[in-house]
Amino acid sequence: MMQRLLPFLSLIVLFVALAIASPHFLTETNLSSVVRQTAVINIMSLGMTLIIIAGGIDLSVGAMLAMCGVLGGMAMEHGVPVPVGILVGVLTGFFWGSVNGFLATRLGIAPFIVTLGTLGIIRGLTLIITGGLPVTRLPASFAFLGEGSLLGVPFVLWVVVVCALATHVILEHTRLGRYAFAIGSNPDAAVYAGVPVRFNTTAVYALGGLLTGLAGMIEASRLMTGQPSAGNGYELQAIAAVVIGGGSLHGGEGSVIGTLIGALIMGLLSNGSDLLGISPYLQQAIIGGVIILAVTVDELRKRRGRAEA
Amino acid sequence: MLLDLNGIEKRFGGVTALRDGNLGVEAGEVHLLLGENGAGKSTLMKIVAGMERRDAGRMLWQGRDAAFRTPAEAAAAGIAMVHQESLLAPHLSVAENIFLGREERLPFGWVNRRRMIEQAARMIEEHHFPLDATGRVERLSPAGKQLVGICRAIQHGSSLLIFDEPTSSLSGAETDEVFRIVRTLRARGMGVIYITHRLEELRVIGDRVTILRDGATVHSGALAELSTDRIIQYMVGREMVSIYQRQPVTPGAELLRVEGISRGGAFRGVSFSLRAGEIVGLAGLIGAGRTETCRAIFGVDPLDAGEVFVAGRPVRLQSPREAVAAGIALVSEDRQRTGLALRLPIAYNITMANLRQICRLGFIDGRAQGRVTADYIGRLRIRASSGRQAAGRLSGGNQQKVVIAKWLFRRARVFLFDEPTRGIDVGAKIEVFELMDELARGGAAVLMVSSEMQELLQVADRILVMRRGSISGELPGSTTQEEIMRLAALEREPAA
Secondary structure, eight states: OTGGGHHHHHHHHHHHHHHHHOTTTTSHHHHHHHHHHHHHHHHHHHHHHHHHHTTOOOTTHHHHHHHHHHHHHHHHHTTOOHHHHHHHHHHHHHHHHHHHHHHHHHSOOOHHHHHHHHHHHHHHHHHHHHTTOOBOOOOGGGHHHHHOEETTEEHHHHHHHHHHHHHHHHHHHBHHHHHHHHHHHOHHHHHHTTOOHHHHHHHHHHHHHHHHHHHHHHHHHHHTSBOTTTTTTHHHHHHHHHHHTTOOTTSSOOOHHHHHHHHHHHHHHHHHHHHTTOOHHHHHHHHHHHHHHHHHHHHHHHHHHHHHO | OOEEEEEEEEEETTEEEEEEEEEEEOTTOEEEEEOOTTSSHHHHHHHHTTSSOOSEEEEEETTEEOOOSSHHHHHHHTEEEEOTTOOOOTTSBHHHHHTTTSOOBOGGGOBOHHHHHHHHHHHHHHTTOOOOTTSBGGGSOHHHHHHHHHHHHHHTTOSEEEEESTTTTOOHHHHHHHHHHHHHHHHTTOEEEEEOSOGGGHHHHOSEEEEEETTEEEEEEEGGGOOHHHHHHHHHOSOOOOSOOOOOOOOOSEEEEEEEEEETTTEEEEEEEEETTOEEEEEEOTTSSHHHHHHHHTTSSOOSEEEEEETTEEEOOOSHHHHHHTTEEEEOSOIIIIIOOTTSBHHHHHHGGGGGGGEETTEEOHHHHHHHHHHHHHHTTOOOSOTTSBGGGSOHHHHHHHHHHHHHHTTOSEEEEESTTTTOOHHHHHHHHHHHHHHHHTTOEEEEEOSOHHHHHHHOSEEEEEETTEEEEEEETTOOHHHHHHHHHOSSOOOO
C-alpha cells in the first residue's frame, strides 16, 4: 500500500519543496498558470490512460491535436458559433481515434505501428489543409475556453475535473472500462470469455481521440490560433504521465488518479525549473530521468508483489 | 555404458516429477523411453540434456560423474536433444541453423558463410536428407525441421541423441524417413533415446525399453522379451487407488451434438453428443486432436466441415462470443493464457463473461458484483483473502475454480473441460471433480478431456477415445485403462 502512495507522496514533497524554494510558487498567478499549462497534457493523458490500460498505445495524438485545433478554428473562421466550432474539433479527434482503433483491431497490426502511420498521415493532411499557415481569425469569445475563469478558478480546471471524473467512472463503473482492463490484461482470456474485443478496443481509441480533440481546442483557445505544427511530442508527454502514474505499457494497469498525479508531477517539475531559473534544456533531461525512476520504482514494487504470491 | 542414470529425483515446488529415475543407454542402441503423460520422461531427458538440474541421484556419462548445468554444457559433452518443435531460428537458412553458435569464423568476427553452406551440403548429401542447405527453415515441414535438428546434433559431434516424440506431428512417409535416419545413426555407433506414445512404433525402431510410471522406473529390459499387453500394464500400473467415484445420473435431453466435424490436419469426421446430466470423457494421446476439437466447437478455430447442434438446433459458431451466447463454456487447457486475467481481481474474472447481469442503467453495480463474488467464493470454496485479490495470486486449483465460477455465473449449459486438473494438487482435483458432478446434476452436459485415464474412469459416464484426429471408439465408464490405451495408441484392433 505504501508503494502505491509513492507517486502521490512525491507530488506532495515536490509541491512543498517548491513552496519553500521559491516565493513565487504559491501565488495565485503562478498556480493558475500551472493549471492552464498542464490542462492540455492532462486531458490527453486521460484518453491515453484508457488506451494503455486496454493494452494499446496512440502515438498520433499530438498530430491529432493539431488537426482538431485547425479544423475547429477554420469552422469558426467560417462563422459557425464557438460551441459548434469546438464540437468540430472534438469530433475530428473522435473520428481519428476510431480510425486508429479500427485499423489496430481489423488489420491485426500492432497499435504502435498503426498510430505511427496515422501520426504521419494526420500531420501531413493538417499541413496540406492549412498550407502550413496558422488559422488565426478566431472569434474573441473563443478565448474563454482556455483563458477564462469560472467561480474564481480557471475554466480549464473545471474541464479537466469533469473529464477526469467521467474517465474515472467509465474506467471503474462501466462495461467498457472493465473490458478495457480485461483486454489489456489478457486479450486471449477476454476473447474466450466472449467479450466483444474489437468493438471495445475501437471504442477506447475513439474516446482517447475525443479527449484529444477537446485538448486541441483548449490549446487553440490559449494561443488563439490553430497551429498546424501544434502538439509535437505531446504524445510522449501523455504516455509519460500515464506511466509515472502507475500505468503499464503491457496493459491491464493504470488509473485516472495515477495519471493526473503523473501529469502534475511533470507540470510542477517544469514550472519549478522555470521559477528556479533552471535552463529548459536541463528540464527535459530531468523529466526524462524522472520517467525512468518512476517506472523502475513501480517495477520493483510489482516484482516484490509477485515474490510474495 | 554410454549413459547411466541412477535414482534421479526432481521436484518442482511441491510437485514431485521424478522420485526414482533409472536408465542405462549403450552406444549403438535405440533405447525406448515409455510412460504415460506426466510419468516423468521429459523431465528425465531435460536433466540429461542440461535443461533442468536434478535434486538427487547419480548420472554417469561415458563412465564419469556428470552434471550439466546448461544445454550448451551437455552439447559440448556430446548430448543433443531433437525437440518435437525443434528449437530453430525460422528466418535463418538450414546451414545457418546447423552451425548456429558454432559458426565457421574468419578473422575480425566475419562468418565464413560459403564454407558453412559447403559443409552443410556435404552432410545432407552424405545422409541423403531431403534438404537444401540455403533454404529458409520456416519453409520446411515439421519433418524437415527435425532433420535440421538432427544435422545440428551430428555436426556438433554428438554421441547421444534424444528424440522426444519425433513422429507425433509427422505423416506416414515422413515417419518412415525418421526411422531410416535413426537406424543410420545407430549403425554409426551413436546412442539414441527415443520417447514415443505410439505403441505400434515400438517394434519397428526399438532395441531396449525403459518404462516410467509416476516418476519412477518400473521396468527396463530388452524389447523382444515384452508383450505389448505387458508394456501397457507397466505403463498404467496395477494399483488403482480410487478415492473418488462419481455416481452417474440418468441423462436428460441432448444439449450438444456434433456431426462429422473436421478441421485441417487436426481432426476429421468427429461425431458425438452430450446430454444433460452426463459427464463424457475424451481420452487420447497428446496430439490426437482433442484440444483442437474443443477449440473448434467453442468457435476459436473455424470448422472445415460438419455440423454443431445446441439443444437440437443447428448453430454456426464463428467466435467464442457466439459460443458463449449459445451456452457453451470452455475451461481451457491453459487457464493462465486463455482462462484468466491474472493481474485483475477475482471479482473481475468471475463477472467478466456476464457483466450485463450486474449492470444497472449501464453502470456496474459494485454491490451486486461483491455479492456475486462472495457467493461463488463461498460455494466453490475458493481460498482467497477477498474478491479483490488478483487471480494470479491463487493456487492452481483455486484459479481453476475461478474459471468455473465465471462460467457458472454465465449460466452455461455445455461445459468443455480441457485437462481440468493439470497443475492442481490431489485435494483440489477431487473438489474439481465434485464441481463437475454438481454441474451435471444441475442439468449441464460436461465433456472432459484428460490425459489421465484414471481420472476419466473416476468421473466419466462414458469415454470417447481419439487417435490421430478421429474418434477410434467409445467405451463405458466401467472400462479399464488397458482398453483406453489400446484404442488410443494402437493403429489396429489387436486380435483378442
